[in-house]
Amino acid sequence: xxxxxxxxxxxxxxxxxxxxxxxxxxxxxxxxxxxxxxxxxxxxxxxxxxxxxxxxxxxxxxxxxxxxxxxxxxxxxxxxxxxxxxxxxxxxxxxxxxxxxxxxxxxxxxxxxxxxxxxxxxxxxxxxxxxxxxxxxxxxxxxxxxxxxxxxxxxxxxxxxxxxxxxxxxxxxxxxxxxxxxxxxxxxxxxxxxxxxxxxxxxxxxxxxxxxxxxxxxxxxxxxxxxxxxxxxxxxxxxxxxxxxxxxxxxxxxxxxxxxxxxxxxxxxxxxxxxxxxxxxxxxxx
Amino acid sequence: xxxxxxxxxxxxxxxxxxxxxxxxxxxxxxxxxxxxxxxxxxxxxxxxxxxxxxxxxxxxxxxxxxxxxxxxxxxxxxxxxxxxxxxxxxxxxxxxxxxxxxxxxxxxxxxxxxxxxxxxxxxxxxxxxxxxxxxxxxxxxxxxxxxxxxxxxxxxxxxx
Numbered sequence: 001x002x003x004x005x006x007x008x009x010x011x012x013x014x015x016x017x018x019x020x021x022x023x024x025x026x027x028x029x030x031x032x033x034x035x036x037x038x039x040x041x042x043x044x045x046x047x048x049x050x051x052x053x054x055x056x057x058x059x060x061x062x063x064x065x066x067x068x069x070x071x072x073x074x075x076x077x078x079x080x081x082x083x084x085x086x087x088x089x090x091x092x093x094x095x096x097x098x099x100x101x102x103x104x105x106x107x108x109x110x111x112x113x114x115x116x117x118x119x120x121x122x123x124x125x126x127x128x129x130x131x132x133x134x135x136x137x138x139x140x141x142x143x144x145x146x147x148x149x150x151x152x153x154x155x156x157x158x159x160x161x162x163x164x165x166x167x168x169x170x171x172x173x174x175x176x177x178x179x180x181x182x183x184x185x186x187x188x189x190x191x192x193x194x195x196x197x198x199x200x201x202x203x204x205x206x207x208x209x210x211x212x213x214x215x216x217x218x219x220x221x222x223x224x225x226x227x228x229x230x231x232x233x234x235x236x237x238x239x240x241x242x243x244x245x246x247x248x249x250x251x252x253x254x255x256x257x258x259x260x261x262x263x264x265x266x267x268x269x270x271x272x273x274x275x276x277x278x279x280x281x282x283x284x285x286x
Numbered sequence: 287x288x289x290x291x292x293x294x295x296x297x298x299x300x301x302x303x304x305x306x307x308x309x310x311x312x313x314x315x316x317x318x319x320x321x322x323x324x325x326x327x328x329x330x331x332x333x334x335x336x337x338x339x340x341x342x343x344x345x346x347x348x349x350x351x352x353x354x355x356x357x358x359x360x361x362x363x364x365x366x367x368x369x370x371x372x373x374x375x376x377x378x379x380x381x382x383x384x385x386x387x388x389x390x391x392x393x394x395x396x397x398x399x400x401x402x403x404x405x406x407x408x409x410x411x412x413x414x415x416x417x418x419x420x421x422x423x424x425x426x427x428x429x430x431x432x433x434x435x436x437x438x439x440x441x442x443x444x445x446x
């Protein structure tokens with residue numbers, strides 16, 4: 001295995017584009033190293049991205065948006081008070097991933113590129129309207145986060161392409177977001193169902209909303225019917241019931257020992273209600 | 287397979303070793319540097335027995351490549367006691383009998399030390415969540431939690 005430490009994303013893309021065999025990018029390594037050890041993935045070329053300037057930084061732009069480096073671990077997101085104040089739902093999703101030790105390494109970009117339908121940080125990013133900057137052999141492009149997952153373990157990134165930054169939009173006034181998941185225990189487990197809600201208020205009325213569901217379909221995805229159910233409402237009981245029904249209707253989960261189809265579907269509706277209530281109260285500054 | 291020369295700092299001392307790029311930091315600590323206090327339980331980041339700090343951040347050394355340690359600061363269980371003087375956490379683990387087989391103990395001590403440096407006065411809940419990634423199959427955890435809280439109190443110079 002060749003170990004590379006490029007100093008630019010362009011060089012990383014070039015290395016990956018030129019490599020003939022199995023290639024992996026290394027950021028936090030909490031998935032890649034486990035796969036290597038298990039023999040599931042034996043890279044011929046491992047491209048460590050942590051020597052690229054800026055990958056450890058969280059930077060707020062002049063417009064209030066955020067640029068998060070691809071090697072920023074969960075622990076650093078949680079320690080960044082201004083980011084937590086703007087996007088608590090995004091940060092709380094990432095902070096649910098793994099243990100304290102895993103939080104010291106695991107990254108948003110890695111959680112996204114691992115392609116798990118149950119990735120805890122991804123619904124929050126999707127609901128937030130986050131985009132990713134992608135560097136490839138032909139230059140740089142950007143894409144909404146929801147366009148990256150392509151099914152369990154797969155992404156839409158082309159060979160040689162890699163994520164070079166996570167971009168969060170400006171929070172603006174009267175906005176709030178939240179992520180909740182269900183696991184059968186209190187810590188250190190993988191979501192059986194998850195839901196992120198991001199909304200913006202005008203007065204007490206929801207003017208805009210985005211809802212994303214996790215672990216209840218092959219891909220983490222936006223649920224436009226869920227957003228439609230609460231836009232224009234004050235999140236009263238009728239709106240919550242409509243949201244619940246829309247979330248259940250959007251589910252097409254697997255049936256396994258960790259959760260049956262019926263269970264995952266019902267829980268997705270409950271989580272949508274609760275996450276919406278938290279996002280709403282955060283938007284009100286409560 | 288060419289090996290890579292790595293220079294890093296472990297417990298304050300500059301060290302160097304030749305690493306196969308596939309080797310974990312845990313393997314390098316144990317096999318190249320003779321620091322066998324960090325244990326391999328699972329090798330997949332679930333059990334925490336290999337916990338070390340890397341530039342002050344708590345990580346599983348089985349989920350770090352040895353070559354990634356180049357130019358970094360690594361702290362392991364071997365750096366915890368000062369000479370023959372045990373760290374308060376180590377002393378409290380003995381007093382509270384917070385270990386039986388001892389395999390998880392180095393990782394838990396390193397993790398608990400990282401917690402107390404960040405949060406000198408943690409609640410029981412904070413200690414339990416912080417240590418959720420350190421598995422112990424002997425003690426049932428209660429004695430570990432009590433030992434950490436007692437050590438924290440002593441380090442704050444309060445009676446527990």
